[in-house]
Amino acid sequence: MQLPLFPVDIYLLPNGICKLQIYEQRYIRLVKLATANHHGFGLCMKIDDNLCHFGTRVIITDFDPLPNGFMSITIQGVEMFLINNHWQDNDRLYIGDTSPVPNWHRKNINFIDQNISDNLQHLFQQHPDHASYYPEPKFDDITWVCQRWLEILPLEVNQKQWFMSRNDCSAALSFLHSVINNHSTSK
Structure with missing residues (x-):
């Protein structure tokens, strides 16, 4: 699955929830792509300047325009993925060819x-x-x-x-x- 990717120092796993502030044009485009494709986008991390291999596909569950012109979005992790290949568009937005990684199964606490x-x-x-x-x-x-x-x-x-x-x-x-x-x- 091709996903727009958001490299950020946030570690979010399936069912995890957090808020992000969006202000760069490339990430405003990412939000538009994520809402249009109904698959969301990929949250991933970097080591030095390289994208890491694993990330989490997230969906946008809520968004609010902020007074400073930024946008606040609430995201929820859906599934982990492996980045097979990635590239940057003209506006430097990362796009990744990803494969899903099976979610960890629910397990009752003992x-x-x-x-x-x-x-x-x-x-x-x-x-x-x-x-x-x-x-x-x-x-x-x-x-x-x-x-x-x-x-x-x-x-x-x-x-x-x-x-x-x-x-x-x-x-x-x-x-x-x-x-x-x-x-x-x-x-």
């Missing part, structure tokens, strides 16, 4: 993983602005919980890319257990 979910719920309580993006959080789905943690943790781009290349949330869950358990014992 007793041993409850601490990971409880800590995310606590974090959401401390940051109600972020929590407001998720009126129906899925704290009983460990895949959803892992994805939200990966989005907010300050990880290196290559770490984020590595997690995206996994077939399920197992590696992320193992990583989160070590991070959260180490944080809890260091208090």
